[in-house]
Amino acid sequence: xxxxxxxxxxxxxxxxxxxxxxxxxxxxxxxxxxxxxxxxxxxxxxxxxxxxxxxxxxxxxxxxxxxxxxxxxxxxxxxxxxxxxxxxxxxxxxxxxxxxxxxxxxxxxxxxxxxxxxxxxxxxxxxxxxxxxxxxxxxxxxxxxxxxxxxxxxxxxxxxxxxxxxxxxxxxxxxxxxxxxxxxxxxxxxxxxxxxxxxxxxxxxxxxxxxxxxxxxxxxxxxxxxxxxxxxxxxxxxxxxxxxxxxxxxxxxxxxxxxxxxxxxxxxxxxxxxxxxxxxxxxxxxxxxxxxxxxxxxxxxxxxxxxxxxxxxxxxxxxxxxxxxxxxxxxxxxxxxxxxxxxxxxx
Amino acid sequence: xxxxxxxxxxxxxxxxxxxxxxxxxxxxxxxxxxxxxxxxxxxxxxxxxxxxxxxxxxxxxxxxxxxxxxxxxxxxxxxxxxxxxxxxxxxxxxxxxxxxxxxxxxxxxxxxxxxxxxxxxxxxxxxxxxxxxxxxxxxxxxxxxxxxxxxxxxxxxxxxxxxxxxxxxxxxxxxxxxxxxxxxxxxxxxxxxxxxxxxxxxxxx
Numbered sequence: 001x002x003x004x005x006x007x008x009x010x011x012x013x014x015x016x017x018x019x020x021x022x023x024x025x026x027x028x029x030x031x032x033x034x035x036x037x038x039x040x041x042x043x044x045x046x047x048x049x050x051x052x053x054x055x056x057x058x059x060x061x062x063x064x065x066x067x068x069x070x071x072x073x074x075x076x077x078x079x080x081x082x083x084x085x086x087x088x089x090x091x092x093x094x095x096x097x098x099x100x101x102x103x104x105x106x107x108x109x110x111x112x113x114x115x116x117x118x119x120x121x122x123x124x125x126x127x128x129x130x131x132x133x134x135x136x137x138x139x140x141x142x143x144x145x146x147x148x149x150x151x152x153x154x155x156x157x158x159x160x161x162x163x164x165x166x167x168x169x170x171x172x173x174x175x176x177x178x179x180x181x182x183x184x185x186x187x188x189x190x191x192x193x194x195x196x197x198x199x200x201x202x203x204x205x206x207x208x209x210x211x212x213x214x215x216x217x218x219x220x221x222x223x224x225x226x227x228x229x230x231x232x233x234x235x236x237x238x239x240x241x242x243x244x245x246x247x248x249x250x251x252x253x254x255x256x257x258x259x260x261x262x263x264x265x266x267x268x269x270x271x272x273x274x275x276x277x278x279x280x281x282x283x284x285x286x287x288x289x290x291x292x293x294x295x296x297x298x299x300x301x302x303x304x305x306x307x308x309x310x311x312x313x314x315x316x317x318x319x320x321x322x323x324x325x326x327x328x329x330x331x332x333x334x335x336x337x338x339x340x341x342x343x344x345x346x347x
Numbered sequence: 348x349x350x351x352x353x354x355x356x357x358x359x360x361x362x363x364x365x366x367x368x369x370x371x372x373x374x375x376x377x378x379x380x381x382x383x384x385x386x387x388x389x390x391x392x393x394x395x396x397x398x399x400x401x402x403x404x405x406x407x408x409x410x411x412x413x414x415x416x417x418x419x420x421x422x423x424x425x426x427x428x429x430x431x432x433x434x435x436x437x438x439x440x441x442x443x444x445x446x447x448x449x450x451x452x453x454x455x456x457x458x459x460x461x462x463x464x465x466x467x468x469x470x471x472x473x474x475x476x477x478x479x480x481x482x483x484x485x486x487x488x489x490x491x492x493x494x495x496x497x498x499x500x501x502x503x504x505x506x507x508x509x510x511x512x513x514x515x516x517x518x519x520x521x522x523x524x525x526x527x528x529x530x531x532x533x534x535x536x537x538x539x540x541x542x543x544x545x546x547x548x549x550x551x552x
Contacts, residue, residue, distance in 0.1 A: 013348070088378070119479040123401035130409025134381070137413065141374060141420050149420075156417050160410055167405075180481060320527065 023115045027104050035256045036066035041297075042256075042304045049308035076245040081143065084242065088142035093243065093250035096135030100257035103128040107264055108183045110274045110288035121182040122170055125265065126163070129220065132258060133159040136229065136239050139251070143242040151238035154315065155222065155229040161322035162219040168330035169213045172206060172337045173269050186273035196279040198272035205337050210270040212326055214302075217262035219322065221255070224307040228315055263299035264292070271295050349393060356389040373419045381412045398481045 010018065040055060040063055047054025055062035080086060106121040108114040118124060133156055140152020174180055177188040193202030200206040219226040230238030240251050267273055273295075274288030313321075363382040370376040384407045391400035488496045544550050 085372075085374075088374070118397065120397050120401045120481065123398070123405065127401050127404035127409060130405055133409075133413055134416075137416060137420070138378070152420075153417070156413050160413060163409065180479075316525075 020115075024105075027115055028101055031101065031104055031257060031260070032253065034260060035253055036070070037063070038260060038297075038300055039066045039069075039252075039256055041300065042307075045301060045304040046308050049305070070249065073245055073249040078245040078247060079242075081145070081242050083144040085142040085144065088138050089242075090247070092135050092139035092142060093247040093254070095138065096132065096254035097250040097257075099128055099131045099135060100254035100261070102131075103261050104257075106182055107261070107268070108186065108273065109292055112183070113289065114183060117181065117183060120180045122174065122180045122185070122269075125182075125261075126167060126170065129258070129261075130159070130163055132220075132254075135251075135254065139243070140239040143239070145242055147235045147237075148239045148241050151229045151235050151241075155239065158222070158226065158228065158318060158322075159220060161319060162216045162326070165212060165322060165326035165330045166216045166220065168327070168334050169209045169216070170269070171334050172209050172330070173200060175334075175337050175341055176200060176203075176206065182268055182273075186268055186275065189272045190275055191279045198275040198277060198279055199270060200272075201270045205333065205340060206270065209330065209333055210266070212330055213270070214266060214299075215321075216326060217266065218303070218306065219318065221259045221262050223259060223303055225310040225313050226318055227312065228318060231312060259303060260296065260300065263296045263303065266299045267292060267295040353390070353393055356386045356393065359383075359386040360390065373422075374416065377412065377416045377419050380415075381408055384408050384412065396480060398479075398484060 004015075004019070008015075043065070044054040044062075055065035058064040058068045080089060103125050105115045106118060106124050108117075136155040136159075137152045140148040140150075140155070143149070173185065177185040179185060179188070189199050191198060192200055201210050218224075222229050229235075230240065232238075235241075240248055243251060271277075272291075274292045276283035276286065276291050360383050363379045363386065366379040367376050367383060370379055384403060388400040388403045388408075391397070391403065542550055
């Protein structure tokens with residue numbers, strides 16, 4: 001990108017700056033567009049599962065429904081409760097939204113198509129996703145209302161619990177790939193299964209880890225069946241209860257951007273990212289970006305499928321699953337994986 | 348560019364550190380502290396320690412500070428009460444401040460005495476040339492500093508066990524333990540019965 005702008009006659013610094021800004025815009029706008037379409041898809045899948053039509057009025061097949069909703073919340077009045085802590089109340093949705101976009105900086109959409117190809121890419125994603133909890137906690141506290149506060153407490157406990165096991169699962173993947181760089185992790189998956197399957201899911205040590213990672217990513221993004229932070233039967237609407245208008249929309253967009261991020265992480269870490277599913281020359285005719293998109297959308301479909309089918313967990317069940325099942329299992333697999341690699345690869 | 352970034356991060360660390368102390372609301376204090384952690388991580392990235400920077404964010408911002416915030420939000424701290432006890436604790440505070448200041452002066456003195464030798468006289472603690480600092484750090488702590496590293500791990504384990512024992516002490520009998528397998532094995536036909544009681548008769552539960 002920098003070279004392209006340098007060829008247009010800019011000095012190196014300006015070319016770097018303009019290149020970075022346009023790179024950021026090139027990621028942020030498509031991500032926002034994808035979020036709008038994915039919300040539509042979510043509602044369509046839910047509708048299909050419940051044997052109804054879903055959104056079908058605005059635009060062809062109702063595809064513009066999300067944009068109409070966006071316009072609606074944009075025109076609504078922003079209400080700030082008089083007892084709220086104003087600064088933090090307004091800061092919380094901004095943080096949620098910003099953090100949801102930040103992590104996309106290190107996601108490789110295709111071979112070499114990544115804004116920041118840093119060595120610690122995976123750790124960066126982990127660090128940024130651990131920041132997501134602040135938006136929710138601050139929103140819950142600043143609302144100065146009991147249900148949002150309960151929701152904030154739940155969110156903090158839930159996200160910290162599942163981050164621990166996600167960390168250990170990532171360690172397994174990193175051990176196999178030998179790098180924290182997301183592009184290198186994807187490249188290491190090339191022909192991993194018997195030399196023709198691209199992806200770590202075809203590995204007895206990593207497949208259980210993928211299952212744990214998928215369930216943990218449901219918990220991390222507070223999707224059903226782990227959506228206890230906005231359990232409407234108990235907590236009204238959770239931390240968003242007091243929010244209206246754009247502030248509410250920012251939470252919504254941030255939440256879906258996070259879900260998409262988790263779907264793309266599933267793709268990148270276990271299902272070969274931009275590589276075609278099978279190592280077969282004609283499949284490389286399809287651009288890597290399309291494979292990445294297809295896999296990510298597939299995972300999103302599973303997310304909404306689960307939302308439509310599985311009832312909500314009880315809170316103590318959620319905590320038990322995180323600490324007493326996932327944590328010991330992922331720890332065991334870290335030991336098994338490193339032992340296996342010691343035995344086979346490093347001798 | 349780097350100079351600009353350095354002064355921005357450094358100024359923000361100092362400013363948010365100051366606001367941590369000056370903020371009237373304890374929750375605001377914690378949030379300022381988090382901003383300080385964040386900018387410190389930025390400084391670490393600037394000196395090329397990106398692995399440590401990410402760990403700082405994951406561990407301190409992502410876990411420790413969240414629990415901090417958690418506790419501070421739950422406590423309803425009354426500031427007038429805290430201020431009333433100010434003079435009582437003043438000598439202790441002054442003592443700690445003096446110790447910290449002395450350490451700072453010593454540290455600056457040590458720094459001015461010469462270039463800091465990070466590592467051993469043999470120089471085998473230097474980062475591996477060409478390797479990322481994740482690999483360099485791993486190569487060091489799993490070979491040369493293995494003992495210290497494991498001792499640190501054992502200390503943390505002991506602390507964790509201690510915390511768990513403290514929370515469980517004295518409530519062993521009152522806690523009802525759930526049998527998860529029993530809960531999962533429960534089926535609708537075990538849980539529901541269809542009865543038609545006669546008039547004037549109760550239902551046995």
